[in-house]
Amino acid sequence: MIESSLKVGVIQQSATADRNSNNACTVTAIHKVAEAGARLILLQELFAHPYFCQVIENSYFDLAESIPGPTTEELGTLAKQLGIVIVAPIFEKRAVGIYHNTAVIIDANGTLAGKYRKMHIPDDPGYYEKYYFTPGDLGFKPVDTAVGRLGVLICWDQWYPEAARLMALAGADILLYPTAIGWHPDDNPQEQQRQRDAWITIQRAHAIANALPLISCNRTGFEADPSNDKAGIQFWGSSFICGPQGEILAQAPVTEPAILLADLALGRNEEIRKNWPFFRDRRIDAYADLARRYSD
Amino acid sequence: MIESSLKVGVIQQSATADRNSNNACTVTAIHKVAEAGARLILLQELFAHPYFCQVIENSYFDLAESIPGPTTEELGTLAKQLGIVIVAPIFEKRAVGIYHNTAVIIDANGTLAGKYRKMHIPDDPGYYEKYYFTPGDLGFKPVDTAVGRLGVLICWDQWYPEAARLMALAGADILLYPTAIGWHPDDNPQEQQRQRDAWITIQRAHAIANALPLISCNRTGFEADPSNDKAGIQFWGSSFICGPQGEILAQAPVTEPAILLADLALGRNEEIRKNWPFFRDRRIDAYADLARRYSD
Numbered sequence: 276m277i278e279s280s281l282k283v284g285v286i287q288q289s290a291t292a293d294r295n296s297n298n299a300c301t302v303t304a305i306h307k308v309a310e311a312g313a314r315l316i317l318l319q320e321l322f323a324h325p326y327f328c329q330v331i332e333n334s335y336f337d338l339a340e341s342i343p344g345p346t347t348e349e350l351g352t353l354a355k356q357l358g359i360v361i362v363a364p365i366f367e368k369r370a371v372g373i374y375h376n377t378a379v380i381i382d383a384n385g386t387l388a389g390k391y392r393k394m395h396i397p398d399d400p401g402y403y404e405k406y407y408f409t410p411g412d413l414g415f416k417p418v419d420t421a422v423g424r425l426g427v428l429i430c431w432d433q434w435y436p437e438a439a440r441l442m443a444l445a446g447a448d449i450l451l452y453p454t455a456i457g458w459h460p461d462d463n464p465q466e467q468q469r470q471r472d473a474w475i476t477i478q479r480a481h482a483i484a485n486a487l488p489l490i491s492c493n494r495t496g497f498e499a500d501p502s503n504d505k506a507g508i509q510f511w512g513s514s515f516i517c518g519p520q521g522e523i524l525a526q527a528p529v530t531e532p533a534i535l536l537a538d539l540a541l542g543r544n545e546e547i548r549k550n551w552p553f554f555r556d557r558r559i560d561a562y563a564d565l566a567r568r569y570s571d
Numbered sequence: 572m573i574e575s576s577l578k579v580g581v582i583q584q585s586a587t588a589d590r591n592s593n594n595a596c597t598v599t600a601i602h603k604v605a606e607a608g609a610r611l612i613l614l615q616e617l618f619a620h621p622y623f624c625q626v627i628e629n630s631y632f633d634l635a636e637s638i639p640g641p642t643t644e645e646l647g648t649l650a651k652q653l654g655i656v657i658v659a660p661i662f663e664k665r666a667v668g669i670y671h672n673t674a675v676i677i678d679a680n681g682t683l684a685g686k687y688r689k690m691h692i693p694d695d696p697g698y699y700e701k702y703y704f705t706p707g708d709l710g711f712k713p714v715d716t717a718v719g720r721l722g723v724l725i726c727w728d729q730w731y732p733e734a735a736r737l738m739a740l741a742g743a744d745i746l747l748y749p750t751a752i753g754w755h756p757d758d759n760p761q762e763q764q765r766q767r768d769a770w771i772t773i774q775r776a777h778a779i780a781n782a783l784p785l786i787s788c789n790r791t792g793f794e795a796d797p798s799n800d801k802a803g804i805q806f807w808g809s810s811f812i813c814g815p816q817g818e819i820l821a822q823a824p825v826t827e828p829a830i831l832l833a834d835l836a837l838g839r840n841e842e843i844r845k846n847w848p849f850f851r852d853r854r855i856d857a858y859a860d861l862a863r864r865y866s867d
Binding site: 397399415434437445446469470479520521553556558561565568 | 690691692693695706710711727730731732733734736737740741742765766768769772773775776777779780816817818846847848849850852853854855857858859860861862863864865866
């Protein structure tokens with residue numbers, strides 16, 4: 276088959292409390308990535324904001340916006356101007372009292388190709404997402420765009436092989452993971468290393484299990500706890516792009532903002548699946564219990 | 572909670588055409604591993620034989636044996652004598668015309684604690700397993716032993732996150748993967764490296780996704796194609812033991828037989844699941860399509 280190459284870009288940033296400044300940085304970076312030839316750009320989770328879920332604070336609901344809304348308008352204009360597909364994670368206000376952690380997928384003609392609402396919602400010290408985000412109700416459905424069918428998942432989703440598999444079974448060509456994950460500054464360096472390695476390893480494994488390229492975008496920088504109750508979060512960056520055998524094609528540093536670029540050889544997905552035909556042999560007759568909480 | 576430690580051992584070997592010699596090597600190694608203090612030992616897939624599935628050859632069915640049978644008898648005696656649990660993959664003759672790729676789990680008192688019949692059966696050039704092995708019909712059920720509940724899977728199973736997850740949901744304490752995987756000598760070194768990395772990465776990811784330690788045992792050495800039609804298989808060894816964050820605790824070389832030992836801190840499974848509570852948030856309402864072949 277003819278090998279088709281797609282240049283993709285990732286924008287890893289640190290966020291400030293100034294939304295306009297964050298947006299301006301992102302727009303500047305999108306221009307750079309597009310000028311470098313990328314036709315698909317992934318932004319980090321909740322890219323316009325600090326990771327406000329460090330605390331439970333009612334007023335943060337006012338950060339949410341509608342879809343379509345100001346961000347989809349602005350990025351739609353930019354996508355059309357540059358002829359690129361943009362995956363932009365925003366804080367969605369769906370209705371009074373219903374908010375989601377959502378990624379909008381803006382097509383190269385500027386239209387809204389679709390959206391993904393985060394399905395798995397974490398809730399851990401410093402990551403109080405169940406307070407803010409209603410669990411997604413759109414399921415695991417990839418979105419068709421000018422550059423292919425995109426399987427967009429968000430952060431906590433990345434720990435669930437089920438999510439990646441469902442995107443692949445629905446025909447995704449690429450898996451994308453916008454993320455906001457970091458270290459508790461009090462954890463020791465060995466524990467921090469194990470956590471970061473686990474985060475890279477499990478996403479590479481989703482690429483391998485499904486023979487799909489994968490793009491992961493994490494934020495970087497330290498963000499203090501606004502309540503000063505906790506030590507804050509040191510986001511570990513390390514955004515990366517890997518191929519359908521999990522091979523790393525590009526990776527960003529831990530502590531610095533970065534733009535990543537890589538060429539995806541999309542024809543390889545099919546070659547890999549012919550050589551290692553995992554999909555042929557799934558024991559769907561024996562998988563029913565995956566839809567159970569536990570065996571008891 | 573009280574942290575309990577379990578020493579486990581892996582025996583990575585190269586196989587010859589002489590079954591008695593293979594068995595004698597294995598028995599010697601089991602003695603060594605037990606003397607080193609291990610209470611659980613994992614052998615490689617089809618440990619008593621060369622990887623005969625390189626060719627389609629009717630006479631190889633005669634290598635199969637019943638359960639219970641000579642291997643379970645011999646290893647049962649040894650397990651009781653040494654007070655260890657042995658996971659031994661054999662070629663099972665279940666009935667005239669029904670053969671399985673099976674792992675027997677022999678308890679520390681010498682009894683047969685249970686068995687696992689390989690569920691996902693590959694069939695690729697040089698790995699003609701669908702000819703020899705009827706797909707397993709016991710499902711993904713861990714087996715209770717003196718050292719815990721063992722989630723034993725075999726080789727091709729390791730590419731399926733579904734299998735590991737089902738073992739975890741059924742209460743497995745440890746995942747175990749006896750394997751026979753290697754390189755086509757004609758593949759270039761970069762491709763070989765990607766394949767081996769993928770194999771390590773996806774298994775580490777099963778440990779991570781399920782917060783379970785994992786033991787993987789592959790064979791090593793070159794085995795020629797008996798028909799001389801193909802270039803044979805260079806089994807890549809690299810057996811390893813990792814913890815519930817996917818952290819490597821011990822790893823064997825590529826080309827040499829080896830005995831691996833590691834101490835598993837079983838209490839860590841629960842600690843990890845409390846810190847990263849993936850199991851709490853599975854979207855079982857949205858997983859039904861995992862039991863479908865594809866979305867169309």
